[in-house]
Amino acid sequence: MPTLEMSNPAALPADWRDFVALTKPRVMYLVVFTGLCGLLAAPAMPPLVLGFTAILCIALGAGACGALNQWYEADIDAKMRRTANRPLPAGRMDREAALHFGVGLGAFSVLLMGLATNWLAAALLAASILFYVLIYTVWLKPRTAQNIVIGGAAGAFPPLIGWVAATGQVATLPVLLFAIIFLWTPPHFWALSLFVRSDYAAAGIPMLPVVSGPETTRRQIFIYTLPMVAAAIAPWPLALTGAVYGISAAVLSFVFLVLAGRVAANRATEPADMGPEKHLFAYSVFYLFALFAVLVADRWLA
Template identity: 75%
Template sequence: MTTQTLSYSLPAEWRDFLALTKPRVMTLVVFTGLCGLLVAPGHLHPVLGFTAILCIALGAGAAAALNQWYEADLDAVMKRTASRPLPAGRMDRQSALHFGVGLGVFSVVLMGVATNWFAAAVLAASILFYVLVYTVWLKRRTPQNIVIGGAAGAFPPLIGWAAVTGDASTLPLLLFALIFLWTPPHFWALSLFVRSDYAKAGVPMLPVVAGARATRAQILLYTVPMAAAAVAPWALGLAGLLYGIAAGALSLLFLGLAVQVFANQATEPAQMKPEKRLFAFSILYLFALFGALVVDHWVAA
């Protein structure tokens, strides 16, 4: 009996189910959802607030699990994903499917019961968008997959806001737009230095289809409206000066790194230091920006 065959005969551990939820990615999702909840007008009991954030985390985990269930064949041929539970043979696909569906349904129902059904509906839309629109429909068909599919990751602050208010207004929609515009430069920076993985798997990511030069130009192109969306809450009087300064400074840094990426001519991953710096900073950028929004809200309150 081979090691691969034996691994399929063993039951999955709790660590494998946790890995299906992509906990590192979930951290940013939970944080932006929490910030949306904290800056929303009105009051939500702390227990219900915790429950709302838990539901956002569970919904994100469900979407990640269903993504890995559907893409097990792609993950198996990509170096950076081959060690995930399904391609590594530590879990069967049916278990991943049942786990993802069950987690998703539970998160939506709990959100509706604990807060309101508008927030639950937005949570359900985010899960379905990520699984059906991005994973099933777009990812294997078009290099614009991450552009349109990026909407899935933009929902959390809108969900957090809706959990408190039961509706959506200008500020959470601007935060949605910010993350939507942030996703392409963030993800394309990563895809530039893991291009060979996507090419091997046959995924039409922009660097594979259009080349590195065109991808670098698109990163710079998307950074400009992203920066505008970041500053917009202050410009429209929805956030204070503290947030405006933070948004301006962080966006200028992001733009500077995007210019460095655009100027880079490297084709080998080892020479793509500007791309790696931009990818790392893009994560810090959202954490810092949303954190500044919350602090600004507290200062003004």
């Protein structure tokens, strides 16, 4: 279990780039984008400055999650090749600084969201941060192969938060957007974990490919893709969106399903032979961006 000791007692002074790296900016792009789409798809638009502030708060909240995750998992990150050069395991920052940065960023984002928009949006933002840090990072990730299934809820909050920041209330469409990301997370993340499973095995993290093997993981990827496709298309027959979104969602989801089928049929055990998994992982990122972009276009064209 991680301790409060520094991974490297001779830590070098951190600069601004290390604090940016703590926020996991590559992950933040998708979080901010889906939050923005939730806000833009809402029936009522807040003033520009308040809308910008709401998205800024979502970004800061996501950054807080990244910083606290890296604070807690510094020892684990040091054991994995793809994370060993992060500020903490590389010894460029001490863990106390990362902890204070993450807590301060999270508290500020929630307070600012409440003051700028409404306290329901602030409460959802706080819930997403606490869920990611306490439920996923601290409890689920080191204990169960189903960590990403339940923990995926943390990344599903942004469109719901964006909608509530604009309207002050929850509605069916943002709940479906939450469900789409929640169901999208396992196939997206398991596709990645299949070709980096040696890292997770070395760090002792019970990801599904490590615990149950590639065959079971590939089958689960396909199984989770089915309800994700249903949730993605559902807004159209429920008359929550128009044909622009509905047809686009059907086409995008069909491609996702085909790629998930290719993954399920693959029997490779070496990362070099896991082309279908790499293709699905890359497409899954494009899929979510495209799906939410089409949603906003559909709402604005209506």
